[in-house]
Amino acid sequence: MALNHHSSLAVLLLALAAACAATDFDFFYLVQQWPGSYCDTEAGCCFPGDEKPAADFGIHGLWPNYAACRPDAATPNRTSCWPDFCNATDTLNLSLIKGMEADLRRSWGTLSCKSKDATDFWSHEWSRHGTCSGMGQHAYFRSALDLKARLDLTGALLDAGIVPSDEAEYCLGRVRAAVAAATGGAAPMLECNRSARNETQLYQVYVCVDPDGRTLVHCPLPAQRGCTDMIKFPPF
Ligand code: AMP
Numbered sequence: 569m570a571l572n573h574h575s576s577l578a579v580l581l582l583a584l585a586a587a588c589a590a591t592d593f594d595f596f597y598l599v600q601q602w603p604g605s606y607c608d609t610e611a612g613c614c615f616p617g618d619e620k621p622a623a624d625f626g627i628h629g630l631w632p633n634y635a636a637c638r639p640d641a642a643t644p645n646r647t648s649c650w651p652d653f654c655n656a657t658d659t660l661n662l663s664l665i666k667g668m669e670a671d672l673r674r675s676w677g678t679l680s681c682k683s684k685d686a687t688d689f690w691s692h693e694w695s696r697h698g699t700c701s702g703m704g705q706h707a708y709f710r711s712a713l714d715l716k717a718r719l720d721l722t723g724a725l726l727d728a729g730i731v732p733s734d735e736a737e738y739c740l741g742r743v744r745a746a747v748a749a750a751t752g753g754a755a756p757m758l759e760c761n762r763s764a765r766n767e768t769q770l771y772q773v774y775v776c777v778d779p780d781g782r783t784l785v786h787c788p789l790p791a792q793r794g795c796t797d798m799i800k801f802p803p804f
Pocket residue numbers: 601606626628629677678679680689693696697
């Protein structure tokens with residue numbers, strides 16, 4: 569009897585450990601990128617087939633993250649703020665995401681001039697971040713597409729009068745409020761980069777998502793990276 573109790577406890581603990589390992593992170597960042605700001609840089613951009621995509625935010629990735637950086641288990645004296653490359657043998661298998669390919673090309677396209685093949689971008693994102701998500705490949709890419717479809721960032725910015733422009737400058741707080749209107753109030757993180765003319769511009773919007781891959785949550789601090797009080801939103 570005692571042995572039975574012990575063995576059921578051991579099974580329960582093993583199951584809990586496996587469940588924790590599968591989602592050993594605090595939240596996801598869904599990172600979306602404004603193509604105008606990717607392209608308006610020294611490096612510039614390229615499109616597959618030289619077909620310019622729509623002027624809409626595109627997915628960069630769905631990234632498991634820790635709420636606070638922690639000592640890196642693998643490398644002493646280093647901290648890690650997110651898990652990455654969690655399973656080197658689990659590489660992208662296009663047959664698992666076949667039905668989503670057209671949607672992915674539209675919503676998660678490549679702008680890189682080094683590789684004009686979007687599958688290289690998805691493959692990197694899966695290996696680095698997806699393998700740490702606790703999801704299979706189909707569920708991971710489906711979650712990112714569904715989240716993006718629910719969050720019309722481009723529409724929310726336009727509704728707030730934040731329109732792409734070479735001249736206008738927008739108050740960072742106003743951009744944050746416009747994004748929060750699209751997330752139902754959940755606070756985002758904004759990232760800016762520098763244009764070829766060295767102007768600060770809205771580059772990426774990070775929306776925070778519960779490890780369930782669906783529920784939007786407030787992003788922990790910091791609220792922005794690389795931005796100034798007034799920022800550009802360049803045309804694409
Ligand atoms: P990560 O390692 O997930 O932080 O993503 C960074 C990598 O994604 C870099 O190699 C970037 O060049 C690449 N990247 C970012 N945005 C794009 C994009 N729109 N198209 C293709 N590659 C991109």
